[in-house]
Amino acid sequence: MNGRFVRPNPLPGFGPAFGVTLAWVALIVLIPLTALALRPWSLGITGVLASLESPRVLAALKLSFGASLAAAAINVPLGLLVAWVLVRGRFPGRQLADALVDLPFALPTAVAGIALTTLYAPNGWIGGLVAPFGIDLAYAMPGIMVALVFAGLPYVVRTVQPVLMDLPAEVEEVAATLGARPPQILVRVVLPAILPALLTGFGMAFARAVGEYGSVIFIAGNMPGLTEIAPLLIVIRLEQFDYAGAAVLALAMLMLSFTMLGAVNLLQQRLARRAR
Amino acid sequence: MNPRFPPVPIVAVLAALAALGGLVLLPVAALFAEAAGQGLGRALAAFDDPDSLAAIRLTLLVAAISVPVNTLGGLAASWCIARFRFTGRGVLLTFIELPLSVSPVISGLVWVLLFGAQGWFAPAVDRLGVQVIFATPGLVLATLFVTFPFVVRQLVPLMQAQGSEEEEAALTLGASPWRMFWHVTLPNVRWALLQGVLLLNARAMGEFGAVTVVSGRIRGQTLTMPLQIEALYNDFQAPAAFAMAGLLALLALVTLAARAWLEWHTRRGTDKTMATA
Known part of the structure; x- marks a missing residue:
C-alpha cells in the first residue's frame, strides 16, 4: 500500500x-x-421536463413531500416526549416501553400497512369510533399521516435518547431549585441542548417518510391526484414499462430529498457549533 | 438513573405511554386479534397452500443469500473504516449509508434499469441465458441494496470505541493475522455483529417496496412472503393474509427481543473493555 x-x-x-x-x-x-x-x-431535457410536468406527477410529489414534512414535524414533539419519559421517568414496564419504540422499524412495512388499515378502517377499533360521525381515517389523508408518523417515530426517539442521557443533572437541578416547573425546564434548559439531535431525528424521519411505500399504500386509498404517493407512481410507471419515466420521477425525488437533508444537516451543524 | 433529576410528571409518563400504545402497540394487537379471530384451524390452513409455501421457501432463500454477502462485505468495510485512516474514508462511509435514505421502491428500480429492457447489463445476461428481473436474482439484488449498511452501522462505532490495543498486542505476541481476527477481533464484536445480522435478516425477510418492483408478481414463483400477503389481501383472502402477516410480525417481535438481550450483552462487553483499558 x-x-x-x-x-x-x-x-x-x-x-x-x-x-x-x-x-x-x-x-x-x-x-x-x-x-x-x-x-x-x-x-432529453425536454422529455424529462415533460415527464415531470403532468398534474398527476406534481400532485404526487406535493403529497409525498408535504405529508412527510408534516409527519416529521409531528414526530419531533411526540418523539421528544417519549424519549424524555423513557430516559428520566421511573415506572414499571419502562424497559418494555423502550423496546416497543423499535417496533415500527422492525415490523415489515406490508405487515404494518395491513395492521394500520385494520385498525383505522371504518369497521376497525379506532376507525369504528369516528365512522358514525362521517369521518374517514383510512383510505384518506389522515390514514397516510398515521402511517408516516408510525414509520418515523423510532428515528426521533433513538437520536434524542442518547443525548438526553448524557445531559448533566446539575443544570436541571439548579433550574428546579430556582423554582422552574417541569415544562419550563424542558423548554428553557433541555430543549436548547438537544435541538441538534432533534433536527437530525427530524431529517431521518422525513427521509423515511418520503420513501415509504408498504405501510402507506394499504391505507392510502391511492386515488390519482388525491391520495397517490410518489413511490406508488414510480411502481405504476414501471408496470406500464415506462422505465425512463419511472427513473425521472425517482431521480427528482432523490434530488429533492437530498437537498432537504443537506439543508437540515447544515442547520444542525450550525446549531451544534453554537451549543458548544 | 440519577436520583437528582427533577421527577417526570405523571401526566407526561401517561401521555408518552398512550402515544406509544395507541400508535405502535394497538395496530399490532389489532393484527393478532384479526389473525386469531379466524380460528387457529383456518390460520394454519393458510400455510397449506402451495403458493404460500413457495413464498416462504423463496423468502428463506433470498435471506440465505443476502445475509452472508452483506455480513462479509460489512465486516471487511468495518475493518477498513474503524482501524485505518485513508483518503476518501468519509466518502466511503457516506456511500455505504446511502441506501438508508433511498426509497425502497427506488432501491428496486435501479436494478430494473440495469437488467431490464435497454439496461446496461441486459445484453450480457441475455447472452448467458440468465433471467434477473422478474426472477430470484433480481429479488436478491434488491434485498442486498436495502440491507446494505446494517452490519457497518453496528460494528464501526463499537470497534472505534474499543480501539486496537488488543489486536496490536496479539500481533506483537506473534499471532498470525487470521489468528488475531478469529481470537481477538471477532470475539470482541460478536454480540454487536449478531445484532446487525439479526436486523439484516429481519429486513431481508420483510422487505416489500424494493422486491415489489423487481418481482413481476408471478404466483408461486416470484412472490416472497410480504408480496404473498399483499396478493392474498387484494384477493379478499383475508384469513390467509392475516395468518402470514402474523407470522412475519412474530419474526419482528422475536428479533426485537433477541436484540434487547444482545444489547445488554454488548453493554456489558464495552464496560469490561473500558474497565481493563
Whole structure:
C-alpha cells in the first residue's frame, strides 16, 4: 500500500479488506445509482421536463413531500416526549416501553400497512369510533399521516435518547431549585441542548417518510391526484414499462430529498457549533 | 438513573405511554386479534397452500443469500473504516449509508434499469441465458441494496470505541493475522455483529417496496412472503393474509427481543473493555 493513501498502521489486511469493500460498494450501490442518475437523460431535457410536468406527477410529489414534512414535524414533539419519559421517568414496564419504540422499524412495512388499515378502517377499533360521525381515517389523508408518523417515530426517539442521557443533572437541578416547573425546564434548559439531535431525528424521519411505500399504500386509498404517493407512481410507471419515466420521477425525488437533508444537516451543524 | 433529576410528571409518563400504545402497540394487537379471530384451524390452513409455501421457501432463500454477502462485505468495510485512516474514508462511509435514505421502491428500480429492457447489463445476461428481473436474482439484488449498511452501522462505532490495543498486542505476541481476527477481533464484536445480522435478516425477510418492483408478481414463483400477503389481501383472502402477516410480525417481535438481550450483552462487553483499558 502506498503510504500516502493510507496512514501507516501495524494492523494487517488493509489491502484485501479494502478490495472486498470497494467491490461490494461498487457492485451493489454505486453502479446501480449511476444507472439511475443517467437513465432519465435518454429522454432529453425536454422529455424529462415533460415527464415531470403532468398534474398527476406534481400532485404526487406535493403529497409525498408535504405529508412527510408534516409527519416529521409531528414526530419531533411526540418523539421528544417519549424519549424524555423513557430516559428520566421511573415506572414499571419502562424497559418494555423502550423496546416497543423499535417496533415500527422492525415490523415489515406490508405487515404494518395491513395492521394500520385494520385498525383505522371504518369497521376497525379506532376507525369504528369516528365512522358514525362521517369521518374517514383510512383510505384518506389522515390514514397516510398515521402511517408516516408510525414509520418515523423510532428515528426521533433513538437520536434524542442518547443525548438526553448524557445531559448533566446539575443544570436541571439548579433550574428546579430556582423554582422552574417541569415544562419550563424542558423548554428553557433541555430543549436548547438537544435541538441538534432533534433536527437530525427530524431529517431521518422525513427521509423515511418520503420513501415509504408498504405501510402507506394499504391505507392510502391511492386515488390519482388525491391520495397517490410518489413511490406508488414510480411502481405504476414501471408496470406500464415506462422505465425512463419511472427513473425521472425517482431521480427528482432523490434530488429533492437530498437537498432537504443537506439543508437540515447544515442547520444542525450550525446549531451544534453554537451549543458548544 | 440519577436520583437528582427533577421527577417526570405523571401526566407526561401517561401521555408518552398512550402515544406509544395507541400508535405502535394497538395496530399490532389489532393484527393478532384479526389473525386469531379466524380460528387457529383456518390460520394454519393458510400455510397449506402451495403458493404460500413457495413464498416462504423463496423468502428463506433470498435471506440465505443476502445475509452472508452483506455480513462479509460489512465486516471487511468495518475493518477498513474503524482501524485505518485513508483518503476518501468519509466518502466511503457516506456511500455505504446511502441506501438508508433511498426509497425502497427506488432501491428496486435501479436494478430494473440495469437488467431490464435497454439496461446496461441486459445484453450480457441475455447472452448467458440468465433471467434477473422478474426472477430470484433480481429479488436478491434488491434485498442486498436495502440491507446494505446494517452490519457497518453496528460494528464501526463499537470497534472505534474499543480501539486496537488488543489486536496490536496479539500481533506483537506473534499471532498470525487470521489468528488475531478469529481470537481477538471477532470475539470482541460478536454480540454487536449478531445484532446487525439479526436486523439484516429481519429486513431481508420483510422487505416489500424494493422486491415489489423487481418481482413481476408471478404466483408461486416470484412472490416472497410480504408480496404473498399483499396478493392474498387484494384477493379478499383475508384469513390467509392475516395468518402470514402474523407470522412475519412474530419474526419482528422475536428479533426485537433477541436484540434487547444482545444489547445488554454488548453493554456489558464495552464496560469490561473500558474497565481493563
